[in-house]
Amino acid sequence: MTYQSVLDADPQRPPPALRAVSAPWTPGPDIAVDRYTSRKFARLEHERLWKNSWQMACRAEHLPTVGDHLLYEVGDLSLIVVRSGPDTIKAFHNSCLHRGTTLVEGRGNAALFKCPFHGFAWSLDGTFRGMPAAWDFPHVEAGSMQLPEVAVAQWQGFVFVHPGTDPEPFERYAAPLPDHFAQHPLDGRYVAHHACQVVAANWKAVMEAFLEGYHLSTTHPHTIRFANDFETQYDLFGPNVSRLMQAIGIPTSALIGRVPPDEIARTIQKMVPSADRRDVPEDVDVRAFLGDVFRTSYARRWRMDLTDASEAELLDSIQYFLFPNFAPWMGYSLPITYRFRPWGDDPGHSLMEIMLLHPVPADGSFETAAEHWLEPGESWTHAPGFEALGLVIDQDMENLPRVQKGLRAASHRAVVLADYQESRIRHFHARLDQQLGLDG
Ligand code: FES
Ligand SMILES: [Fe+2]
16 A cells, blocks of 8 residues: 555545655665764754755744734844835844844834844834934944845745845745645645744754654554554655655554444544534445545634545645755644754754644634743643644654653664655755755
């Protein structure tokens, strides 16, 4: 069985992008342990990765009104992301050109950026507006005082920033994401729930725990009665994008024919409100049945037409990844977006975030969720909207501090990866090597 053979049997045709298979064989070097533990490596990442790559800063909906601004921060980098005009979002280094003070702390709305120290001021588009006692700065030309700006791109409702000097155009960088998501757009979504947590593990170790389905049978053993784990499809698209697709409603291969289909249908039906659940027929075709239940339930919930939504989009785990740290899912039942960042300059801690992007209801009304900060180690089930998903995330989170501790304790020098099921992790590290100038 392959994921594609599951799609062959589904009643409703999925978007063509889900028919793409791109899995070049990628045997590669093992991954050096010190990439996860060394301060020197973290510093290299800071200089060559975070200061020089496209990163998702926020959703456009986070900045609805002109003057709304927030900070995107990673390591020492602090960028002001601001709606500078009705249709324009800009980003600037958050550092006063006088003596360096941050111009902004946190988020808010402002008509201009005025430094709290001596009062140098800039317009929302970065134009210098002057300083007190300008007679004392005869050597400073107003023209040289434009606030240093960084590149911004908007894609499917997300705002990306690139602090480097010569960014590749976003659409080209992100290919084939724009083509794939044109078939299943996320710009008609909003952040219904948003949770964050500082995790005691390197940002790459945390991220990699979410890039493969290989760990399901051991870390999430309850899921293999309805998730086809080892037949997950992994795709590598170009340098910056990868994907996994896992069929839901089909158990792990060893249990096919051994888990009664009606048990699977009943278990997965619990994802929709009880009023939307149906009696499960004895000879149920699980994916067709669940597809129909979900289609009806989500259409009612979000007041949208889902007649053409495929079983794949309604049920499956379809997760894309864009280098270096952004993972948007495609679909309705798991409308997840991940973002992973280092926490300060500590290679042993990171920040993990999940946004749940729900479709904007037909009447256009929605409220963007504020970030819910979980304490380190706190259960994800405590975050609003994560009551069910949180149980699974908690299982992942239990591993991660142990991964980091074990990596620090390692006598071996390298992490050994599976050729196929962990190919996305290899792909990521090859790209990271290139970014860091370690590939020559
Ligand atoms: S440091 Fe900003 S005005 Fe002096
Ligand atoms: Fe997991």
